[in-house]
Amino acid sequence: MGWVSEQLVEAAQGGDRESITALVQGAHPHVRRFADHLCASPQDAEDAAQEALIVLYRKIGSLRATAALASWMFRIVRHECLRRARRVLNGADGGDGADGGAPALAASAEEEVLQRLEAERVAEAIRALPDVQRRVLILRDVLGHPGRTVADGLGLSTAAMKSHLHRARTAVRLRLHHSPGA
Template sequence: MADFVWPGEQLIAAAREGDPEATAALVSGSHPHVRRFARTLCASPQDAEDAAQEALIILYRKIGMLRASGALASWMFRIVRNECLRRTRLTLRSQGPVPDAVVPSFEEEVFQRLEAARVADAIAALPADQRRVLIMRDIQGHSGRMTADALGLSPAAMKSRLHRARAAVRQALAEPAAPGREDGGHG
């Protein structure tokens, strides 16, 4: 598998400020990751391609809304996830009634969305160095050595940051969800 690196902070910052060349480079550089997310989340290869394209269009149109450069991966993951869910719902509706055992109840679906939003919030709240390690290892699936090399860390430092990141996410998820937080507050 080819190794892809997310676009850097300077490119993201330039795109957020409206630089058209930086925006084009950001969309192009994000494409391999977005496709990988979509392939793992969508029900069919066609839905994955469509969801990836839709996510890249949203990135192009709304990059100025991204609050922190380090949050690009989690933001794109949420966009792809939501697009895959939307496409799955459309497919299920077009196929007519499906037995209740196959389709999660409305409550289950809402709970799953809230939990996914809590995970995304917990990852976004991590310090940038821990967030990068966690995303590369646990979301993108890179090896420990490749993650350490890409971030300029020793394997021990990478493992330490990953351990702290995972512990912080576990702790955040162990706390009760804040009441009234249904959308995660992200754009």
Template sequence: MTDGGTRRPWPDTAVVRSAQAGDEASISVLIEGAHPNVRRFAASLCMSEQDAEDATQEALVILYRKIGTLRATGALASWMFTIVRNECVRRWALSRRHVLVEVTDLPLRASSSAEETALAGIEARLVAAAIAGLPPDQRQVLLLRDVHGYSGRSVAKHLGLSLPAMKSRLHRARAALRAGLEEAV
């Protein structure tokens, strides 16, 4: 169901009205017609292709279940984009929670003594605490860029920033992290 990169118009008002009234054929036409637009938007917001596909499917399921609650037929695109954006943000937040867990569970480097093992564990916890102590905007950019390893362009796009703004925020996050770690030691 891909659209080959070309923009498709949203289904017309008559189809939306019929779908709102419960007409199954119109609901099918509506979902099929909305899919390329929803998928393109999800691909532009989500951090991975899998998340984009999942967000698209979730949005289309919500469209199917709740089309009758849409008040204005002209608001379909806005409604769908809001659903997709919320789903991409939800998926990103879930992955961010996993990253914080992963940071605290980082494998410790090989050590020759119990003392070194204990110190390495303390270091990992200090880093995790310092990251958790960053302001949310700095923590987001640091985790996406330095922990997840996403490209600068992907991080900027996901956060709705220009590339220079993302780089500036990342620089501030790294400086704050460094300062926080120096304080802790």
């Protein structure tokens, strides 16, 4: 953990506000870089990084081993990125009734299990894609951003974005077709 000293972590765990602030500021670039690789969009990455830093700020005292700080932070980021992706995959309201309506209910427990297994197969196929293809696919097909917006956001030409999207769709289709449960 070269970006932070054990003494700084221990002081932060003890409640020293300056140490906590220094720890949060020092962690941000590392947490953000990790989130950039996991989240679908730069906005989701920044939101996930901020959430992880908020958790760090609030719960640093509960961290048992100072050496576990980095893995703890990265687990928080991974969880937040996955939570955001699931929310998108399950619809804008995440099926939790946040829009004022009732949560969407599966017709049966069996159907719910099958839906979750299928969603996990799709998520695994998307996770297996190379970074640029994964980002293009999520931004274009999952989040529904226009092609030009996706290309600009990722620093690609429209032709390159379309090429990555085609390869990503093909790879996901092949993986789903050849994976167990297909």
